[in-house]
Amino acid sequence: MSKGPSVTPALFYDDPGAALDWLAKAFGFEPRLSFTDAAGRIAYAEVELGTGVVTVRQTRGHSPHDRSPRDVSGVNTAHLAVLVPDVDAHCARAVAAGARVLEPLEDKFYGLRSYTAEDCEGHRWSFESRLAGGNRE
């Protein structure tokens, strides 16, 4: 709703407030906008990292199709890829904060160094940096 990228992924969490804290601590996302309801629950929030924005939404009150991965045996049908300046440092931060790494840091043939981890409710994220001389295909 505010100025930002033309495409913004929305992730559903059972506990958006805890997710905001976790995303800040483990992945370095900074708050941008949030609405808190009378019961103290986050109804909608936006966080940013670099030039990217992700919206954090609560599963409560939404369609049964909008679920947290932890409610559907960890199933994901998409994951988010985030370009960071130093993916090794980012991975160390995430691990220190308790993130579960699913695919370890590795140089990819397509010019990226990346790792994949899941967040506090099981959404899957890949963080990546460009390798020197590499081109993304």
Added chain:
Amino acid sequence: MSQRVSVSTRVAAAPAEAFALFTGEIGTWWAAGAVNGARWHGALHFEPGAGGRLLKSIGDQAFEIGRVQVWEPPARFVFECREQGDATGACTEVEVRFAAAEGATRVTLEHRGFETLPADHPARGGLAREALLRLWGQCWTERLEQAKACAERGRRGR
């Protein structure tokens, strides 16, 4: 728990500079936002310090938007927010916090207390709570973008 909207941005200034900008030049960034499509007109200024007033003036007319409740430079300030012409005494509350962030300042503005406004209160403009918060979210986002631009242009104007 209070119903609230929170907006945050990173400003290219040290916390003390950002605090000075947000308080000393409140009229510059506040004028950017619009609630209910109505752009704001007039001049704004703070009387610094707890208990000071936030005054809005148009010509020789002055209106007190609210009192400063907390004044802790460079970390935060809190003030009351009232509608002009409202004699009910009902008001919401705005807190602005400043935190050092990698050579810049993360500024977070929280507007709260909407549940204290009666359904027919003029500050609601006839809107339901969610719509009112959404409008304020857009309004504060525009205002913080304006403040961010001011800081980046190094416009202090004093």
